[in-house]
Amino acid sequence: MIFYSFKRMSILKKRLVNFDEVLNEDNIDLTNLRRICFHGIPDEGGLRSLCWKLLLNYLPLNRSNWNETLKRKRDLYNRFIDDLIVMPGENSIDGERVDVTKDDHPLSSSPGSKWQTFFKDNEVLLQIDKDVRRLCPDISFFQQGTDYPCEAIVSENGPKRLHCRVQHTVLRSANVERKGLGITKQIAVSVRKATEDYAPLDEGGEAHWEVLERILFLYAKLNPGQGYVQGMNEIVGPIYHAFACDPDVKWRENAEADTFFCFTNLMAEIRDFFIKSLDEAEFGINAMMIKLNQQVKLNDHDVWTKLQQQDLCPQYYSFRWLTLLLSQEFPLPDVMRIWDSLFADEKRFSFLTHICCAMILLLKNQLLNNDFASNVKLLQNFPSMDIQIVLSKAATLAGKTLDTP
Structure with a gap:
C-alpha cells in the first residue's frame, strides 16, 4: 500500500514536470499540450484552468500575447455589462x-x-x-x-x-x-x-x-x-x-x-x-446518435441486438449524454476529468461518442438480462462507476491508450 502511494506520487510529479515544460514554452506546442491533457489534467496549481483556456482557443499559443489578449477581452466583457x-x-x-x-x-x-x-x-x-x-x-x-x-x-x-x-x-x-x-x-x-x-x-x-x-x-x-x-x-x-x-x-x-x-x-x-434545424447536419444531435448506435453495433453485436429487440433507441437515453457533454451523468470532478479528454482531442466530439459507447458496453451484463423498462431506467440513470474505467474503455474503442494517473 505504501509502495503504491509512493508510485502514484512519483507519476504525479513526473506529469507536473511535463505540464510545466509544455506550458512554459514561449510558443506552446498545441499537439504536445493536447497529448498530455488527454490523459487528465492534475488538480494542482490551477493547471486545468490554464489548459482549458488554451484548448478552448481563448489564450493564444504565444505567451507574449497573453497580457494584451486578456486585457482586451476583459475590457470588452465589461463593456457588454455596461451596454446590455x-x-x-x-x-x-x-x-x-x-x-x-x-x-x-x-x-x-x-x-x-x-x-x-x-x-x-x-x-x-x-x-x-x-x-x-x-x-x-x-x-x-x-x-x-x-x-x-x-x-x-x-x-x-x-x-x-x-x-x-x-x-x-x-x-x-x-x-x-x-x-x-x-x-x-x-x-x-x-x-x-x-x-x-x-x-x-x-x-x-x-x-x-x-x-x-x-x-x-x-x-x-x-x-x-x-x-x-x-x-x-x-x-x-x-x-x-x-x-x-x-x-x-x-x-x-x-x-x-x-x-x-x-x-x-x-x-x-x-x-x-x-438548434432544431440542424438536427440532421453532419454534427447535429441525430447524426451523433446514429454514430453512437453504429459504434455499439460494431463493438458488441449482442448488446446492440438486445437494444434493437427491445426498440430501445439511443434517443431514449443518449440525447442528454451527448447534448450536455455528460455533465448530468457524473459528479462534477468526474465531468471535469471527462472534459480534459474531450477538449484535448482534435476530434473531441468523436471521442464523446466513444465514451458513450463505453458506458453502454460496461453495462453489458445488466442490459442483456434486463427487460425494456429496467434497461431504460439503467441507461437514464447511469450507475456510479470509476471514471477512469469508463475513459480507459473509451480510449480502447478509439484506438488510443490512456495513462493511469
Missing part, C-alpha cells in the same frame, strides 16, 4: 442618470423601445434564473458568495441584479426539451434539481450562480439567433468552477469574463446540438 444590462427609462449624460420616459415608456409599441426589449429579455431571463438556481445541487459551491462580485452590478439597486428582474417561481419539475430552438424532446428526461432553489445574497454580494446568470444572459443577448437554451447552464458551470477555483488570485478575480469567452467558443463548436 441597463434599465429602460434611464440614460446617462456625463455620468448622471436622467429620466427619458417621456420618449420611451412601458406601453410603447415602438420597435426601438428599450422597455419592449426589457420585457422580452425578461422572458429569457426567467428560464436562466430557474436553471442556474439548481445547478449542481450536490455541492455547495454555486450557492456560496464570490470574492469578486461585479462592482457595476452590486453598486446598483434593484433590477441591475438580474434575479431582481424576474418574478421567481419554484420550478416543480423540469424536462430537457426543445421549445422552438434548442433540445428536442425525445422523451421526458429528468434534470436533477435542488430541493430548494438557491437564494440570492444580500446587496453588496453575489453568489456564484448569480455570476452564471449574468454570463448566460449576456450570451443570449449577443446570440439572438440561438438565444438561451435550457441545458446551457450545465455547460457553463464546470468551466466557471474551474476558473473561479484557480489558486492564482489574478486569474480567479477575472473568472467571469474568462468563462464567458471560453463558453462562447465552446458553444460555437456544439451549437448544432441546440
Whole structure:
C-alpha cells in the first residue's frame, strides 16, 4: 500500500514536470499540450484552468500575447455589462442618470423601445434564473458568495441584479426539451434539481450562480439567433468552477469574463446540438446518435441486438449524454476529468461518442438480462462507476491508450 502511494506520487510529479515544460514554452506546442491533457489534467496549481483556456482557443499559443489578449477581452466583457444590462427609462449624460420616459415608456409599441426589449429579455431571463438556481445541487459551491462580485452590478439597486428582474417561481419539475430552438424532446428526461432553489445574497454580494446568470444572459443577448437554451447552464458551470477555483488570485478575480469567452467558443463548436434545424447536419444531435448506435453495433453485436429487440433507441437515453457533454451523468470532478479528454482531442466530439459507447458496453451484463423498462431506467440513470474505467474503455474503442494517473 505504501509502495503504491509512493508510485502514484512519483507519476504525479513526473506529469507536473511535463505540464510545466509544455506550458512554459514561449510558443506552446498545441499537439504536445493536447497529448498530455488527454490523459487528465492534475488538480494542482490551477493547471486545468490554464489548459482549458488554451484548448478552448481563448489564450493564444504565444505567451507574449497573453497580457494584451486578456486585457482586451476583459475590457470588452465589461463593456457588454455596461451596454446590455441597463434599465429602460434611464440614460446617462456625463455620468448622471436622467429620466427619458417621456420618449420611451412601458406601453410603447415602438420597435426601438428599450422597455419592449426589457420585457422580452425578461422572458429569457426567467428560464436562466430557474436553471442556474439548481445547478449542481450536490455541492455547495454555486450557492456560496464570490470574492469578486461585479462592482457595476452590486453598486446598483434593484433590477441591475438580474434575479431582481424576474418574478421567481419554484420550478416543480423540469424536462430537457426543445421549445422552438434548442433540445428536442425525445422523451421526458429528468434534470436533477435542488430541493430548494438557491437564494440570492444580500446587496453588496453575489453568489456564484448569480455570476452564471449574468454570463448566460449576456450570451443570449449577443446570440439572438440561438438565444438561451435550457441545458446551457450545465455547460457553463464546470468551466466557471474551474476558473473561479484557480489558486492564482489574478486569474480567479477575472473568472467571469474568462468563462464567458471560453463558453462562447465552446458553444460555437456544439451549437448544432441546440438548434432544431440542424438536427440532421453532419454534427447535429441525430447524426451523433446514429454514430453512437453504429459504434455499439460494431463493438458488441449482442448488446446492440438486445437494444434493437427491445426498440430501445439511443434517443431514449443518449440525447442528454451527448447534448450536455455528460455533465448530468457524473459528479462534477468526474465531468471535469471527462472534459480534459474531450477538449484535448482534435476530434473531441468523436471521442464523446466513444465514451458513450463505453458506458453502454460496461453495462453489458445488466442490459442483456434486463427487460425494456429496467434497461431504460439503467441507461437514464447511469450507475456510479470509476471514471477512469469508463475513459480507459473509451480510449480502447478509439484506438488510443490512456495513462493511469
